[in-house]
Amino acid sequence: MAGVDVGGTRVKSVLADDDGSVLFSHTASTPERPGAGVVDVIVDAVTTLLDLARADGIDGRLAAVGAVVPGLVDEATGSAAWSANLGWRDLPLRDLLRSRFDVPVAVGHDVRAGLLAEFHLGAAKGVPDALFVPLGTGIASALLASGRVVAGTEWTGEIGHVTVQPGGPVCGCGRRGCLEAVASASALGRAWRELGRDGDAETLSLAVADGDPEAIRLWEDAIDALVRVIGPVCAAAGTRVVLIGGGLALSGAVLLEPLRDRLVSVLGHDRIIVTRAALGDRAGALGATLLAMEATA
Ligand SMILES: [Zn+2]
CATH class of the missing domain: 3.30.420.40 (ATPase, nucleotide binding domain)
Incomplete structure (x- = not known):
């Protein structure tokens, strides 16, 4: 399971096992106004995590990818509707990522995903x-x-x-x-x-x-x-x-x-x-x- 959070300045990603335990994490810089290039940014983050896993002798088979982004997000359609800072509009992010990974993909909003994590693992548990x-x-x-x-x-x-x-x-x-x-x-x-x-x-x-x-x-x-x-x-x-x-x-x-x-x-x-x-x-x-x-x- 890979989770990627594309922020305004940094891309944070984690690779977790089926129980949700974090195996590896990685941070990279967000390119300036990536626009539709955010797809490559997410693919690069996941590839880096899988490389880290393989280097550690772990089978890097990917079960699913979750990607969260800021701005306006339509979770039902998986569309990144608008981000002024990162430069996209009506980007069908879930479909674009699915065509690259060939596994189930979820696209979410960074703050809502953060709350979900706080509910399951953090201060709102x-x-x-x-x-x-x-x-x-x-x-x-x-x-x-x-x-x-x-x-x-x-x-x-x-x-x-x-x-x-x-x-x-x-x-x-x-x-x-x-x-x-x-x-x-x-x-x-x-x-x-x-x-x-x-x-x-x-x-x-x-x-x-x-x-x-x-x-x-x-x-x-x-x-x-x-x-x-x-x-x-x-x-x-x-x-x-x-x-x-x-x-x-x-x-x-x-x-x-x-x-x-x-x-x-x-x-x-x-x-x-x-x-x-x-x-x-x-x-x-x-x-x-x-x-x-x-x-x-
Ligand atoms: Zn205002």
């Missing part, structure tokens, strides 16, 4: 109602409801572009005041430097812990914005665990505790846990392997 929110360069989300990852349409999970500050900072999508223009790790780092301070979101989080008033104001604005979007999702879905991932999750309690306090206050109950995702940057590739296992079932 055994919790059937969870929301995964990676806070990195951008902000995305994936929702687990009654033990199923929700994949309604290709727009599912795109909470990063919900307006939270009309007229606020310009977003990568061209609009103003989107959640990810206010509360992503990149946006916070940028806002911090615009105040004439050095560093990034991590530096900012240390200043918050030190009680710096300017830092605290930025931080609270970001938490307000997150709660305004995450709160109603949790209310609608009955979410029990919110998993925070991405670079900003590394700030730990300085983020997670106020976020949980504010969520409890808007939801009106305290049966919600806010915690760090456990699998880090391996979640996508592990989730891709789980999708590959499902494809053989």
Whole structure:
């Protein structure tokens, strides 16, 4: 079973046995805007894993391949519908990969696959109602409801572009005041430097812990914005665990505790846990392997 996660900068891949235990893993750089060339990128990653296995004396017979990508993904058709950064549109990725591997292929969304991995192997293990929110360069989300990852349409999970500050900072999508223009790790780092301070979101989080008033104001604005979007999702879905991932999750309690306090206050109950995702940057590739296992079932 091979699982490949094509990210904006790195391609992470794992080879697992039939039980899902990881045998080998590999990381490569993502070529700039690969477009349809992403098919070759995935084939190269799998070939490298099989070579590693053979070099170790393991029969490299491939049972299935799972590939996950960012952007808009239609899991039903296996189409990579759109990625602004990686340069594809309406790419029939599952069909293209099937013609190269001749084994079952599953194509998924990186964040949804990450949540699937957290549910089976990580911080949401055994919790059937969870929301995964990676806070990195951008902000995305994936929702687990009654033990199923929700994949309604290709727009599912795109909470990063919900307006939270009309007229606020310009977003990568061209609009103003989107959640990810206010509360992503990149946006916070940028806002911090615009105040004439050095560093990034991590530096900012240390200043918050030190009680710096300017830092605290930025931080609270970001938490307000997150709660305004995450709160109603949790209310609608009955979410029990919110998993925070991405670079900003590394700030730990300085983020997670106020976020949980504010969520409890808007939801009106305290049966919600806010915690760090456990699998880090391996979640996508592990989730891709789980999708590959499902494809053989
Ligand atoms: Zn936006």
